[in-house]
Amino acid sequence: MTLKISDERFNELRNYSDSLRDLFVEEVTTVCEIPAPSYSELDRAKYVEKRMSEYGFETNIDDQYNVIAFKKGNSKSKPRLMLAAHTDTVFPLGTDVAVTRKGNQLFAPGIRDNSAGVAGIILLAKALSELDVEHNDIFLVGTSCEEGLGDLNGMKVAFKSLKDKVDYVIAVDGNLGGIIHGGIGSRRLKVKVSTEGGHSWGAFGVASAIHSLGKMIAKISEIEVPMDPKTSYNVGVIEGGTSINTIAAKASMLIDMRSIAKEPLIEVEDKVRAIIEKIGLEDQVNTNIEVVGDRPVGYLERNHELVKAAISVLESLNLPTDGSSSSTDANIPLSYGVPAICLGITSGKYAHREDEILDIDPATTGILQLLLMLEQL
DSSP, X not given: OOOOSOHXXXXXXXXXXXXXXXXXXXXXXXXXXXXXXXXXXHHHXXXXXXXXXXXXXXXXXXXXXXXXXXXXXXXXXXXXXXXXEEOOBSSOTTOOOOOEEETTEEESTTTTTTHHHHHHHHHHHHXXXXXXXXXXXXXXXXXXXXXXXXXXXXXXXXXHHHTTTOSEEEEEOSBSSSEEEEEOEEEEEEEEEEXXXXXXTTTTTSOOHHHHHHHHHHHHTTOOXXXXXXXXXXXXXXEEOSOTTEEOSEEEEEEEEEESSHHHHHHHHHHXXXXXXXXXXXXXXXXXXXXXXXXXXXXXXXXXXXXXXXXXXXXXXXXXXXXXXXXXXXXXHHHTTOOEEEEOSBOEEOTTSTTOEEESTTHHHHHHHHHHHHHHO
């Protein structure tokens, strides 16, 4: 698919996007400096709603702290679109989120992931209020609870209410260049083991929650999973015990399982559950398994119109067009059978670290990318 717009229109949109450079720096800094851990995004949501409203969008914040901004379309020949950027970060309240600048880079926890995406959709709202852009109904959504154990809950709630009102979804997240058109599914379990415990000398022989948990982890580590479709598992957190000379009465672990296909994900979870049940019975300890994360698998073929539109846009900007899979807000519409992709706004590095970096210069190209997607579709 070739780009459907004239050179004159392309240059008009590029010049407009370039003019937003300083405003992007201002917006991304303001967004980043409003703390927004998963489940605590309300203050950031209020700011995003305010900005969307100022640009003429109908806005509201739902019970999940999603910002829903709507603009009625001026062309029924275009697809109805939803562009979403998650507002939450992985950093707990109390983290220093002050932004510093060195040359053409910004430094702060969460500055690229995903303050850049949020700033991007705010400036897209500005563009739609100032430019003559042909579009159908469009929703710009700041989603909550995308990260970690937030489990895409914001998008789950937002898309459930909007699924009959949109044709395509673009999640705005990640680095600029390339197209995420596959959704990596995940299942996350919290496993609790409990027993009566006791003194390590006087009650020696009584079952230990930690010892049983260790056996479970050892057996889980022996599970074989396919590399195609890629499937993985990981015990990421373990907790428990009272003291060095106390037989542990309680212990727990968090298990993350992922796959790009549904069946292998089901199979690895079944094996994990069987191991926990077997060792629990053998050791005569109590076990409890709680599902704390459930991200659905999804995939959009590379020959789909939405992906082909993104390829043509990226090619026109001399950006990579390779496809990939990840776990993003796009997973949710894909699981409903609604075409969805994920595109980034700018480059950077050290995501999920306190020394995260955002590159300023590519950001105007990232905004231009979104405007060209509207034109191309």
